[in-house]
Amino acid sequence: MRRAPCAAAALAVLLALGAGEAPAFEVNGRRWEPMPVLYFVNPAGCPVLPSGETILELAARAMQAWSDAPCAAVSFRLEGETGATWARDGQNTIFCVDRDWQFSPGAAGASLWLPGEPQEVDLALNAADLEWRLGGGDAFESTVVDPVAVLVHELGHWLGLSHTPDPYASMYYASLPLGLGATLAGDDLAGICTLYPNGAEMCRTDDDCPPDHACAELQGVRVCDELHDPPGSFCSRDHLDCDGMCWVSFFECRQVCLFTRVDYSAGYCAPLCPEGACPVGFHCEHVAQPEVDVCFLDEAEDGEDGEDGGDGEDGEDGEDGEDDGAGVEDPAEPGGCGCGTGAPGGGTCLAVGLLLARRRQGAGRRWSS
Numbered sequence: 325m326r327r328a329p330c331a332a333a334a335l336a337v338l339l340a341l342g343a344g345e346a347p348a349f350e351v352n353g354r355r356w357e358p359m360p361v362l363y364f365v366n367p368a369g370c371p372v373l374p375s376g377e378t379i380l381e382l383a384a385r386a387m388q389a390w391s392d393a394p395c396a397a398v399s400f401r402l403e404g405e406t407g408a409t410w411a412r413d414g415q416n417t418i419f420c421v422d423r424d425w426q427f428s429p430g431a432a433g434a435s436l437w438l439p440g441e442p443q444e445v446d447l448a449l450n451a452a453d454l455e456w457r458l459g460g461g462d463a464f465e466s467t468v469v470d471p472v473a474v475l476v477h478e479l480g481h482w483l484g485l486s487h488t489p490d491p492y493a494s495m496y497y498a499s500l501p502l503g504l505g506a507t508l509a510g511d512d513l514a515g516i517c518t519l520y521p522n523g524a525e526m527c528r529t530d531d532d533c534p535p536d537h538a539c540a541e542l543q544g545v546r547v548c549d550e551l552h553d554p555p556g557s558f559c560s561r562d563h564l565d566c567d568g569m570c571w572v573s574f575f576e577c578r579q580v581c582l583f584t585r586v587d588y589s590a591g592y593c594a595p596l597c598p599e600g601a602c603p604v605g606f607h608c609e610h611v612a613q614p615e616v617d618v619c620f621l622d623e624a625e626d627g628e629d630g631e632d633g634g635d636g637e638d639g640e641d642g643e644d645g646e647d648d649g650a651g652v653e654d655p656a657e658p659g660g661c662g663c664g665t666g667a668p669g670g671g672t673c674l675a676v677g678l679l680l681a682r683r684r685q686g687a688g689r690r691w692s693s
């Protein structure tokens with residue numbers, strides 16, 4: 325289902341978390357015993373990617389993401405192809421819907437648990453409304469999804485994980501742009517290693533982890549957790565890696581990308597400042613539309629990166645009338661939800677950032693002091 329007001333959904337998550345608690349994975353009560361999880365694939369109606377990859381290969385890649393978790397004992401085994409879709413037939417089936425998607429509107433996939441015993445699940449993938457592209461779309465391409473990321477997310481549900489508020493986790497409740505959900509975040513690893521521990525520890529120190537990762541204890545599990553960009557770092561529509569990124573709303577997150585170009589090609593990571601406090605070199609400003617307090621760089625000039633040259637350049641203005649203000653990208657935009665039925669969160673409702681550059685031409689509308 326396309327859950328209407330994104331902010332409401334996110335607020336509910338926030339309340340469920342409780343103040344001060346770190347966002348963390350949750351479980352849905354499902355469990356597979358013994359491994360491997362056996363599955364069938366129905367390739368009818370599934371797009372074949374330009375690379376030639378079929379649903380069989382995409383599913384295998386997504387399963388590999390989970391079975392590669394160093395501290396978990398998880399495996400899958402393809403039993404063969406099938407013509408089945410959604411039915412209690414003794415087969416866990418992955419299938420595609422290429423027209424008339426009937427599950428959660430706007431969702432990219434839905435894990436469908438069949439009532440009764442033994443445990444059986446089918447997975448519907450939305451190839452009717454969404455374009456499949458490896459690596460996903462950029463922040464504003466709301467009808468493009470990375471099929472591997474969708475599969476990783478849904479298989480996480482199969483394995484027993486529910487949604488998490490961690491903004492970079494595969495199990496985040498909205499689908500992420502730029503293919504970000506295709507690899508497991510520390511929170512996903514902590515979840516799967518809690519559900520299916522194999523006795524191994526992923527890391528003792530940062531030296532055991534890849535670059536840009538740190539060894540962290542999350543919910544009692546030591547995992548290599550990805551590091552994200554601090555305040556002031558570069559961001560753009562093609563590069564969004566601000567720590568604590570606000571994807572859906574301004575409630576459960578810490579930073580937005582403050583775009584300094586009208587085409588969203590440049591910006592910087594800017595912390596929210598609900599209490600007014602900002603890092604050194606930033607100051608807190610209230611943005612009236614939407615209502616949010618954001619740390620602006622003291623020195624930042626619009627178009628600071630050069631060629632976009634300040635006031636004269638508003639080549640793109642007028643292309644849409646909504647820009648007198650910090651226009652958060654349309655939060656009602658339909659998009660890919662990596663989630664199945666019953667999930668909070670829903671479609672891609674991107675908060676992502678505020679557009680600073682447009683304020684230049686706003687009549688008398690100057691927020692920087």
Ligand SMILES: [Zn+2]
Nearest residue numbers: 662663664667
């Ligand atoms: Zn989901």
